Amino acid sequence: MKGRGLARRALLLMAMAAFLLLAGLGSFLVVRQLFRDGKPAEAQPGKLPGQEIHEAVMQDYLKPKFVGELNGIVFFTDEQLESGEFELTQPAACTEDAAREELTGSEVAAAVAGSPLDFEVSGLPPGSVLTFEAAHRCDDTVVNIIRNWGIRGGPQIVVVRAAQPGEFVAEAPRDRLQAATIGGRRAVIMKPIFPGHAAHVYMEDELGHWYVSGFNVDLDTILRIAESLR
Amino acid sequence: MRLVFWAVVLVAVLAGGLLGYVFPEQSSAAQIWQFWVKVPARTTDGDTARLNCGWHTDCSKTDAQEGRYGPALDWSNHGAPGSSSQTGVWLRGAGFHDVPYAVIGSEVVPRFAPGENNGCYYNVIVDWYNYFDGSWQVSQVHTHARDPRSPTVVYYGNPAFGMRYRVATMATTSDPYGCPWTGTHVHSRDCLCSPVPVYANTAGFEWHSGGPWYHNNLEWTHYFEWWW
Numbered sequence: 001m002k003g004r005g006l007a008r009r010a011l012l013l014m015a016m017a018a019f020l021l022l023a024g025l026g027s028f029l030v031v032r033q034l035f036r037d038g039k040p041a042e043a044q045p046g047k048l049p050g051q052e053i054h055e056a057v058m059q060d061y062l063k064p065k066f067v068g069e070l071n072g073i074v075f076f077t078d079e080q081l082e083s084g085e086f087e088l089t090q091p092a093a094c095t096e097d098a099a100r101e102e103l104t105g106s107e108v109a110a111a112v113a114g115s116p117l118d119f120e121v122s123g124l125p126p127g128s129v130l131t132f133e134a135a136h137r138c139d140d141t142v143v144n145i146i147r148n149w150g151i152r153g154g155p156q157i158v159v160v161r162a163a164q165p166g167e168f169v170a171e172a173p174r175d176r177l178q179a180a181t182i183g184g185r186r187a188v189i190m191k192p193i194f195p196g197h198a199a200h201v202y203m204e205d206e207l208g209h210w211y212v213s214g215f216n217v218d219l220d221t222i223l224r225i226a227e228s229l230r
Numbered sequence: 231m232r233l234v235f236w237a238v239v240l241v242a243v244l245a246g247g248l249l250g251y252v253f254p255e256q257s258s259a260a261q262i263w264q265f266w267v268k269v270p271a272r273t274t275d276g277d278t279a280r281l282n283c284g285w286h287t288d289c290s291k292t293d294a295q296e297g298r299y300g301p302a303l304d305w306s307n308h309g310a311p312g313s314s315s316q317t318g319v320w321l322r323g324a325g326f327h328d329v330p331y332a333v334i335g336s337e338v339v340p341r342f343a344p345g346e347n348n349g350c351y352y353n354v355i356v357d358w359y360n361y362f363d364g365s366w367q368v369s370q371v372h373t374h375a376r377d378p379r380s381p382t383v384v385y386y387g388n389p390a391f392g393m394r395y396r397v398a399t400m401a402t403t404s405d406p407y408g409c410p411w412t413g414t415h416v417h418s419r420d421c422l423c424s425p426v427p428v429y430a431n432t433a434g435f436e437w438h439s440g441g442p443w444y445h446n447n448l449e450w451t452h453y454f455e456w457w458w
Binding site: 016019020021023024025026027028048049050051052053054057058061078081082088094100101102104131132134135136138143144146148150152153156158160162169171196197198211213215216 | 235238239242243244245246247249335336337339341342343344345346347348349355357359360361362363364366369376377380381382383399402403406407408409410421422423424425426
């Protein structure tokens with residue numbers, strides 16, 4: 001009888017200890033989750049941001065790309081170009097016999113000095129550095145200049161100026177394109193699908209076309225850069 | 231007695247809570263997300279692909295042969311008889327996450343990117359976003375490529391997930407901007423602009439000995455890898 005009482009007591013003590021352990025452990029797990037990284041956890045919305053990106057890009061991808069002319073800028077498809085249905089207007093200096101040459105890095109500055117295509121830019125995101133520079137020549141004539149600026153893990157900007165009319169591969173449906181005048185030039189703005197996604201400004205002037213692209217940067221900054229190009 | 235017991239319970243709860251506060255759970259950012267990108271394989275998705283150049287900046291300058299090292303690989307799907315019509319640019323690799331049986335993901339978005347990172351018009355960049363918070367992770371550049379394909383979700387797991395997705399098409403004509411082009415191939419590299427560094431490796435990794443991601447070819451010893 002005494003033994004059974006002791007056993008019951010031991011069992012009770014064990015249950016109490018287990019309860020204590022569970023209470024402490026539960027509290028530990030809840031609090032460490034609440035303060036993950038030292039901050040209270042935020043409530044998760046119904047859709048994950050990656051899922052929102054996926055749906056937005058997929059929806060855009062399934063729409064037909066705008067092909068044709070908008071504000072004087074021409075959009076063609078890769079297929080038209082590859083099949084020969086559309087022929088890209090080549091710079092006047094790039095005749096069949098002309099020697100084409102690519103210049104990169106330190107070769108560019110000397111090659112483009114004095115070229116009417118050379119340009120200046122302002123309005124770049126603070127901290128941006130020139131990350132890439134190239135130019136192409138047909139014989140001795142510079143036919144395009146390509147410059148990139150960026151910050152690692154931050155905004156990435158591309159500016160191209162080419163001695164060719166405003167003809168570009170169709171990339172976006174009509175609802176993401178907007179005709180505009182930027183810095184006195186005829187332009188089409190390609191808006192991003194989601195904040196940070198690439199956005200472009202296509203422009204044309206008397207010397208040829210401009211292409212301004214920004215990734216991981218807001219559209220206003222891209223428009224400001226396009227406006228500043230001289 | 232009962233009061234003492236509940237007092238002890240309260241102490242246990244407080245002590246557990248205090249420990250939880252002092253040792254909070256680490257977020258997924260502190261966990262391992264690892265991805266290996268390998269050159270495509272297989273006939274219908276590039277099995278016959280060959281590396282035209284080792285790690286290089288400019289293949290024409292034979293960087294690899296001269297011992298110089300660069301961030302890019304050149305590969306083509308024209309490696310074997312009957313495969314010359316293959317022009318797909320494939321994302322092919324495996325994603326690993328260190329938590330057993332947990333599956334996480336990235337949203338992968340290919341886009342056309344003339345002049346970005348290089349002097350070429352035919353240029354497709356594949357941007358990777360964290361599926362949980364939408365933050366940009368990595369961008370990989372495929373030069374001499376066009377026709378960016380649909381977005382996709384890439385999974386990481388433990389054991390690793392193998393996968394392949396078509397992200398673009400190799401250009402089959404010379405570049406409209408005039409950048410040097412030596413025939414149908416793709417020049418793939420990290421943009422060197424990504425928030426996390428991308429490593430260029432030459433030692434082969436063989437985490438799996440079967441399935442479509444397996445390759446037993448000696449040319450198959452180059453891969454990109456990133457962690458976050």
